[in-house]
Amino acid sequence: MTTRAVVRGVGHYLPERIVPNEWFEDKIDTSDEWIRSRSGIERRHFAAENQTTSELAANAAQKALAMAGLEPDEIDAVIVATSTADLTFPSAATMVQERLGMTRGFAFDVQAVCAGFVFALAQANALIISGQINRALVIGAETFSRIIDFTDRATCVLFGDGAGAVVLEAADGTGTNADRGILATDLNSDGRQRGILYVDGGVSTGTTGHLRMEGKEVFRHAVEKLAQTADAALEKAGLKADDVDWIVPHQANLRIIKSTAQKMGIDLDRVVITVQDHGNTSAASIPLALSVGVERGQIKQGDLVVTEAIGGGLAWGSVVLRW
Numbered sequence: 001m002t003t004r005a006v007v008r009g010v011g012h013y014l015p016e017r018i019v020p021n022e023w024f025e026d027k028i029d030t031s032d033e034w035i036r037s038r039s040g041i042e043r044r045h046f047a048a049e050n051q052t053t054s055e056l057a058a059n060a061a062q063k064a065l066a067m068a069g070l071e072p073d074e075i076d077a078v079i080v081a082t083s084t085a086d087l088t089f090p091s092a093a094t095m096v097q098e099r100l101g102m103t104r105g106f107a108f109d110v111q112a113v114c115a116g117f118v119f120a121l122a123q124a125n126a127l128i129i130s131g132q133i134n135r136a137l138v139i140g141a142e143t144f145s146r147i148i149d150f151t152d153r154a155t156c157v158l159f160g161d162g163a164g165a166v167v168l169e170a171a172d173g174t175g176t177n178a179d180r181g182i183l184a185t186d187l188n189s190d191g192r193q194r195g196i197l198y199v200d201g202g203v204s205t206g207t208t209g210h211l212r213m214e215g216k217e218v219f220r221h222a223v224e225k226l227a228q229t230a231d232a233a234l235e236k237a238g239l240k241a242d243d244v245d246w247i248v249p250h251q252a253n254l255r256i257i258k259s260t261a262q263k264m265g266i267d268l269d270r271v272v273i274t275v276q277d278h279g280n281t282s283a284a285s286i287p288l289a290l291s292v293g294v295e296r297g298q299i300k301q302g303d304l305v306v307t308e309a310i311g312g313g314l315a316w317g318s319v320v321l322r323w
């Protein structure tokens, strides 16, 4: 018998305020046409002034718990993937634990920037299959609007705020790739590339700082590495691109999403795409897309889903799971 980490619930939360591309036009030298054609983004959500990442995360978590039919105290671990935690410490995850009214279990953050949710899923999977926990709440949540330099047109038009969450539960499997649950993970990082995507603040500067990105360089790495990591995870699971029902990619740029699908030999009608509505929400983008994909009726029980993401670090990876 093999233990598998199976998705029991999924949910998302987006702040009420929707900011269309046109909003930027009288603030910086840009246009709706440029943003759409270079990134595929049409609008994004920005958190209200008093809204924090842990609030967004807790709202998404409540929806995932409701779908799973579980109470917060039935969860053993809360893992939040974020680069925009409310404070330097404690973790956003412990704040979510408190917001949900949880009185047991443990909680911690994972920091792998845009790849954070993939890394968090892999950690939750490891805790479940090793028998340390039965259930995990895995959340990706961000308020990137707080670290955007609104005078830098090359970056400020790309990002948005939001949160998505899944509930994972231990289940008995047969050990074959026909099982539901997480079937394989592939994680990578390369600290030599830290200078092409980073925030220029933190405890060493005494400021929160702003996001800085060499977009062209990140684009080049993304196109090369995303298909590689997805193929590697599929191979570990003994599966091929033909077996995939849905790619649920990190939503940074429609051109990257298309080129990765093309490299993998997968048609675009098997890719969940939300970048037009959410912009790049970093660690929140994949759980948001999973939740929207289920809501749209795209992802169904038994479907083979491949997630893939890359972000600051660089850090990148992929998780293959049967929904």
Ligand code: UT7
Pocket (backbone or CB within 6 Å): 029, 030, 031, 034, 035, 038, 039, 114, 153, 154, 155, 157, 214, 215, 216, 217, 218, 219, 222, 252, 253, 256, 280, 282, 310, 311, 312
């Ligand atoms: O989530 C983490 C991973 N992040 C990513 O995956 C992002 C990866 N990078 C990208 O998505 C793309 O590189 C961008 C969307 C950021 C930029 O697209 P690009 O095709 O690489 O454009 P570019 O940076 O080469 O800029 C082309 C031109 C430049 O003008 P010149 O030098 O050719 O005269 C820019 O100054 O577009 C200009 N530009 C803009 N024009 C209007 C840059 N930003 C803007 C803007 N509006 N907002």
